[in-house]
Amino acid sequence: MRELQMVDLKSQYNKIKEEVAFSIFECIEDATFINGPQVKSFAQNLSEYLGVKSVVPCGNGTDALQIAMMALDLQPGDEVIVPSFTYIATAEVICLLGLIPVMVDVDPFTFNIDVKELEKAITPKTRAIVPVHLFGQSVPMEEIMTIANKYGIYVIEDTAQAIGAKYTFSDGRTTSVGSIGHIGCTSFFPSKNLGCYGDGGAIFTNDLELGAKIRMIANHGQERKYVHKCIGVNSRLDSLQAAVLNVKLKYLNEYAEARYRAAAYYSKSLKGIEGIVTPIEVPFSTHVYHQYTLITMDGRRDELKLFLENNNVPSMIYYPIPLFEQDAFQGKGIKVGNLPVTTELCKSVISLPMHTELSIDQQDYIVERIRDFFKNT
Numbered sequence: 001m002r003e004l005q006m007v008d009l010k011s012q013y014n015k016i017k018e019e020v021a022f023s024i025f026e027c028i029e030d031a032t033f034i035n036g037p038q039v040k041s042f043a044q045n046l047s048e049y050l051g052v053k054s055v056v057p058c059g060n061g062t063d064a065l066q067i068a069m070m071a072l073d074l075q076p077g078d079e080v081i082v083p084s085f086t087y088i089a090t091a092e093v094i095c096l097l098g099l100i101p102v103m104v105d106v107d108p109f110t111f112n113i114d115v116k117e118l119e120k121a122i123t124p125k126t127r128a129i130v131p132v133h134l135f136g137q138s139v140p141m142e143e144i145m146t147i148a149n150k151y152g153i154y155v156i157e158d159t160a161q162a163i164g165a166k167y168t169f170s171d172g173r174t175t176s177v178g179s180i181g182h183i184g185c186t187s188f189f190p191s192k193n194l195g196c197y198g199d200g201g202a203i204f205t206n207d208l209e210l211g212a213k214i215r216m217i218a219n220h221g222q223e224r225k226y227v228h229k230c231i232g233v234n235s236r237l238d239s240l241q242a243a244v245l246n247v248k249l250k251y252l253n254e255y256a257e258a259r260y261r262a263a264a265y266y267s268k269s270l271k272g273i274e275g276i277v278t279p280i281e282v283p284f285s286t287h288v289y290h291q292y293t294l295i296t297m298d299g300r301r302d303e304l305k306l307f308l309e310n311n312n313v314p315s316m317i318y319y320p321i322p323l324f325e326q327d328a329f330q331g332k333g334i335k336v337g338n339l340p341v342t343t344e345l346c347k348s349v350i351s352l353p354m355h356t357e358l359s360i361d362q363q364d365y366i367v368e369r370i371r372d373f374f375k376n377t
């Protein structure tokens with residue numbers, strides 16, 4: 001059996017080696033390292049894949065979120081609603097821009113923002129909501145858009161963990177997550193579902209005017225060469241990373257299928273083990289399983305993690321500390337309601353190895369060790 005890893009990027013690379021080498025070589029031969037044709041073609045390919053009008057590649061997913069908020073002209077003191085159970089980047093950029101993160105609790109089974117709690121958190125100062133499609137499954141976007149439209153609030157989708165997931169509207173229409181809100185943001189960090197070989201990110205929108213503004217902000221607020229309309233940032237996707245992404249985007253649907261197969265096999269094999277809850281799939285979204293995350297009962301999560309570690313099964317805790325308890329946010333004026341679900345999830349979730357190259361024997365081994373734990377202890 002191949003050694004277990006949370007993410008096996010090397011085995012994935014081995015299958016696309018020649019194509020990647022060719023694409024990278026072409027870029028180096030051209031010596032078009034910044035804003036080369038690879039970046040333009042990738043933006044075009046991604047916009048076709050997602051069905052959005054404008055794609056602006058940028059340096060990473062955190063920059064994508066920051067640029068999105070800058071493009072919406074959010075002002076210091078404005079409130080931005082985020083889920084309390086997410087990666088820090090989502091809320092960090094809000095503070096950086098002098099905005100106020102308002103943290104809302106999540107659903108105990110889908111891990112995504114609780115829409116009822118969200119509406120309660122809206123005040124006259126609320127300017128934006130950042131739904132995070134956590135672990136690979138969409139937030140109830142239709143309900144979020146209804147609330148956002150009712151109050152005149154922007155929606156910035158954080159699609160860093162769910163690129164490729166499809167949302168189905170109640171009228172049967174299907175679309176890519178990240179294309180529903182006013183702006184979508186994603187990350188191409190190597191371990192993400194569409195990962196490059198370094199840092200990368202992108203911002204997308206169907207509003208062409210907004211798209212032009214996003215492009216300008218990502219490039220020093222520059223409208224034309226040496227004409228700067230506003231304060232921007234320097235955030236670019238390298239041509240070499242775009243060259244890698246142009247290859248990997250072609251496989252993204254296959255990768256999503258491989259992840260889905262692995263998740264289905266885990267869920268089937270783990271059935272009947274008392275003490276854990278396997279992931280829930282909602283009817284309105286496909287699940288691209290960025291993470292396969294179990295909920296453990298009876299406060300035995302850390303014990304299970306240690307047991308797995310001792311049996312050479314890696315696992316990770318996404319996320320061990322609620323955002324509002326992080327030192328970074330203390331004294332930052334964050335608004336926090338009652339967040340019992342987040343507090344509980346941080347103590348009870350555990351993510352198993354999940355990637356495109358998991359084999360049945362590896363999964364059998366992992367499942368058997370989990371069975372051992374609950375049988376023997």
Ligand SMILES: *Cc1c(COP(=O)(O)O)cnc(C)c1O
Nearest residue numbers: 060061062087089160161187189
């Ligand atoms: C990875 C991630 C980000 C940040 O992406 P980087 O490219 O690492 O900056 C933002 N939000 C979520 C939910 C993420 O998982």
